[in-house]
Amino acid sequence: MPDASRRSERSRSAILRAAMGLLQEKGYADLTVEGIAARAGVGKQTIYRWWGGRGPVVLDALVEHSGSAGPPALPDTGDLEADLRPVIRAIVAELADHRLSATTRALTIETLSSDDFADRMRDRLLRPQLDTVKDRLRSARTAGQVRAEVDLDQAVELLIGPMYHRWMMRTGPLTEEYADGIVDLAMAALRPAAPADIR
DSSP, X not given: OOOHHHHHHHHHHHHHHHHHHHHHHHOGGGOOHHHHHHHHTSOHHHHHHHTSSHHHHHHHHHHHHHOTTOSOOOOOSSOHHHHHHHHHHHHHHHHHSHXXXXXXXXXXXXXXXXXHHHHHHIIIIIHHHHHHHHHHXXXXXXXXXXXXXXXXXXXXXXXXXXXXXXXXXXXSOOOHHHHHHHHHHHHHHHSOOOOOOOO
């Protein structure tokens, strides 16, 4: 008898590969369940049964594409500001690129209509990325570069939140100067106070 679990795993992998390939070729707006099914060689009802729609398929494809190890750790040169600056610049640059950020925008819209999808996107895609920033802030706190009482989850949001607000609300340009400004303001809030001059 054929092994149904192996057949299902082959189909699942084919569907995720097809979704990722079409996403890169066409973008999210032109991605359809029918197109994914045709490329994967499965019936569209299989996709609807396993995922329910294109959003969850794309989310799983993105998670699998990023690899089981998750996002790489931030560099730790001993200089928190120097380590954060290129990371924040890279995120801002990606958000400023309409093609690169189109999928993120579409998935963000889907989170507004489904709490379950929002939970999955946060836990499977967003949280691992935020945790890399949190880990770097934690090591900086240990090294005395971040105030001991700082809530690290809030500190991550202080860094990441403003750029996503500007991106979603289109309140201003997403530039390298803007990215550097975020880092400058965050560092001013996070650094330990300088000791008072001794006279």
